[in-house]
Amino acid sequence: METLLRETAERAATYLEGLKERTVFPRSDDLHRLDELAGPLPERGEEPAAVLAQLDRYGSPATVASAGGRYFGFVIGSALPAALAANWLAGAWNQNVGLEVASPVGTRLERVALGWVQDLLGLPPSAQGAFVTGATMANFSALAAARHAVLEKAGWDVEARGLFGAPPVTVVVGEEVHVTLLKALSLLGFGRDRVVRVPTDGQGRMRADQLGELSGPTIVCIQAGNVNTGAFDPATAVCERAHSAGAWVHVDGAFGLWAHAAPSRRHLTAGVENGDSWAVDAHKWLNVPYDSGMTFVRDGRHLRAAMAGAAGASYLPVSDRGEPTEFAPELSRRARGVDAWAALKSLGRSGMADLVERCCLHANRLAERLRAGGHRILNDVVLNQVLVSFGSDEQTLRVIEAVQRDGTCWCGGTVWHGTRAMRVSVSSWATTTEDIDRCAAAILRLAAP
Numbered sequence: 001m002e003t004l005l006r007e008t009a010e011r012a013a014t015y016l017e018g019l020k021e022r023t024v025f026p027r028s029d030d031l032h033r034l035d036e037l038a039g040p041l042p043e044r045g046e047e048p049a050a051v052l053a054q055l056d057r058y059g060s061p062a063t064v065a066s067a068g069g070r071y072f073g074f075v076i077g078s079a080l081p082a083a084l085a086a087n088w089l090a091g092a093w094n095q096n097v098g099l100e101v102a103s104p105v106g107t108r109l110e111r112v113a114l115g116w117v118q119d120l121l122g123l124p125p126s127a128q129g130a131f132v133t134g135a136t137m138a139n140f141s142a143l144a145a146a147r148h149a150v151l152e153k154a155g156w157d158v159e160a161r162g163l164f165g166a167p168p169v170t171v172v173v174g175e176e177v178h179v180t181l182l183k184a185l186s187l188l189g190f191g192r193d194r195v196v197r198v199p200t201d202g203q204g205r206m207r208a209d210q211l212g213e214l215s216g217p218t219i220v221c222i223q224a225g226n227v228n229t230g231a232f233d234p235a236t237a238v239c240e241r242a243h244s245a246g247a248w249v250h251v252d253g254a255f256g257l258w259a260h261a262a263p264s265r266r267h268l269t270a271g272v273e274n275g276d277s278w279a280v281d282a283h284k285w286l287n288v289p290y291d292s293g294m295t296f297v298r299d300g301r302h303l304r305a306a307m308a309g310a311a312g313a314s315y316l317p318v319s320d321r322g323e324p325t326e327f328a329p330e331l332s333r334r335a336r337g338v339d340a341w342a343a344l345k346s347l348g349r350s351g352m353a354d355l356v357e358r359c360c361l362h363a364n365r366l367a368e369r370l371r372a373g374g375h376r377i378l379n380d381v382v383l384n385q386v387l388v389s390f391g392s393d394e395q396t397l398r399v400i401e402a403v404q405r406d407g408t409c410w411c412g413g414t415v416w417h418g419t420r421a422m423r424v425s426v427s428s429w430a431t432t433t434e435d436i437d438r439c440a441a442a443i444l445r446l447a448a449p
């Protein structure tokens with residue numbers, strides 16, 4: 001065991017060092033060689049060291065270099081040194097944090113990390129948090145709490161009786177709602193297509209003046225950080241309108257809520273603290289290893305009611321404060337709090353502010369380079385997201401393909417209000433100013449007519 005782990009650490013360090021010069025997307029030869037890892041299940045096992053050697057030889061070159069500093073696809077973070085190392089140690093610990101008695105340390109670190117995140121994001125300290133796999137499940141969990149709360153108020157026990165015959169619940173979203181929030185709604189039985197969609201403005205922000213009349217059991221979902229533009233829904237105005245009608249407000253802040261950690265960006269999140277529940281990712285801007293996200297609910301009673309399940313498995317412990325599993329979808333799960341704790345401990349408040357601010361400045365620098373090169377930036381670059389057009393839709397598509405093939409960086413595409421655009425998301429702690437300049441130069445070279 002000991003030799004294997006030391007060798008593996010060596011391999012990992014060599015891998016990460018190699019990312020500095022590698023193309024970001026793997027070469028097709030390297031992808032073809034993945035066949036070496038396939039084939040039928042071997043009859044006889046192999047030595048662990050030999051297994052790891054194959055994994056490194058064929059697996060490592062076939063990875064997407066999103067752990068490095070030149071990956072700008074989707075909204076994908078890297079892993080901070082302390083977070084990656086803590087994740088390894090936690091792997092050795094192999095704790096199950098579903099129950100406190102199964103892992104006092106895992107449970108404690110989750111609580112500490114959740115408290116620190118509440119502090120950094122400006123969420124009420126009394127809110128109840130839980131670790132989940134990512135913002136999809138964070139949205140799901142928070143909306144399950146919302147479902148409980150609005151139906152309880154209507155005299156209906158949704159956990160026991162289900163949605164059949166229940167009073168109808170109106171769910172309001174912005175026109176620019178993230179697809180995974182719709183997925184969460186469909187998993188919860190709300191139906192993707194029966195949501196009320198509120199028009200958005202040119203940056204994708206929900207128009208509070210278009211919210212319409214709200215009545216009866218209602219959940220309003222707003223967004224802190226549009227996945228294309230980085231824009232924020234007007235939380236203060238929406239919360240005021242929604243709360244005066246007795247509605248629940250959920251905030252999908254997968255990456256955007258982290259803006260609160262940086263003093264210069266904090267104004268963007270104004271009013272989100274008035275929400276009733278929040279979803280945020282840790283694997284995006286906090287830069288912890290996949291997968292990790294957090295859900296927070298102002299009145300933890302509703303989250304517990306939604307997640308606790310039926311009482312009565314006599315082998316499972318119960319406690320007044322609640323076991324971790326009573327606030328999350330899973331029973332067994334890994335100790336995500338360990339990575340998050342280590343990330344936050346290594347950054348501190350100032351380091352987190354710096355990480356967020358740096359990514360935003362990088363995004364801005366790249367946008368300015370491309371604009372200076374004669375290309376059109378389609379969004380107000382308020383955060384870490386940039387949308388750029390290189391002319392016609394065909395030209396933009398051609399440039400995106402060329403950028404992806406070139407490998408200096410990796411950017412995806414999108415359609416923004418009818419116009420094709422290349423998306424740039426700077427979410428990694430590892431990105432440097434040199435990376436930005438190098439990538440800007442490559443994009444400008446590839447976009448040249």
Ligand SMILES: *Cc1c(COP(=O)(O)O)cnc(C)c1O
Pocket residue numbers: 075133134135136137178180181223225226227252253254255281293
């Ligand atoms: C990324 C994202 C999600 C989904 O998060 P996952 O971690 O991929 O599950 C939801 N909402 C927004 C706004 C996002 O950016």
